[in-house]
Amino acid sequence: MSVVAPPATGLFITFEGIDGAGKSTHITALADALRHQGYAVTVTREPGGTPLAEELRACLLHTGMDALTEALLMFAARRDHLVRVIEPALLAGGVVLCDRFTDATFAYQGHGRGFDLGILRTLEGWVQTTPSGWRQPDMTLWFDVPPAVAAARLAGARAPDKFESEPQAFFERVAAGYAQRAQEAPQRIVRIDAALDVPAVWQQVQDACRQRGWLP
């Protein structure tokens, strides 16, 4: 299949899944493959991606706080990231690969913490409205993996942060939250069977891009 140029408004691809699902591994691989095709690729992450959002990330990952505070800080970091990094890159016609976005807030704060989904929807509407309109990812790759498998991958790899220290039941709820988001947006969210080995997962990532004409 021939490769189509990204739309003039760029291409926004997000990576989602519980901690240890394999997102970072495949963002790097996809960035390399897309650059090889001549795309201008920005790789970024949430929470984070700007100096302010990285400061908020440090608080979010290491300081205890109530669920509303956590949700507001996630969206504050996202707004700064969206207007300073994501929108400019997309408006310049580039590809943005982002490790997590708003689906993570629904999964972690909404389903993991049990925070009000209606309030999250309101915040999503505010934060993702920019001068050029409503911004949503063009495609979201959801790395679906059983929490026990993800935990085994992360075991001993690094000191766990606040979220990674949560019990398996928390990640079961987060995983169910991702499944619900995928059901609500089947055109946008592509399920990747992330329990398979790295080559098999990479194959699924490439297939999703090929089906959209973004990779040959």
Ligand SMILES: Nc1ncnc2c1ncn2[C@@H]1O[C@H](COP(=O)(O)OP(=O)(O)OP(=O)(O)O)[C@@H](O)[C@H]1O
């Ligand atoms: N399909 C896979 N099979 C086995 N191990 C994997 C697979 N994908 C990634 N890993 C390994 O699992 C660990 C976690 O992977 P990675 O950092 O890509 O996950 P992540 O989803 O980005 O995690 P986090 O959200 O916690 O940053 C790494 O050691 C990585 O090498």
Ligand SMILES: Cc1cn([C@H]2C[C@H](O)[C@@H](COP(=O)(O)O)O2)c(=O)[nH]c1=O
């Ligand atoms: C965007 C976002 C993230 N989180 C959580 C999920 C992860 O545990 C950490 C980020 O760490 P990573 O190693 O970069 O994956 O933050 C969240 O709870 N809500 C969010 O919106």
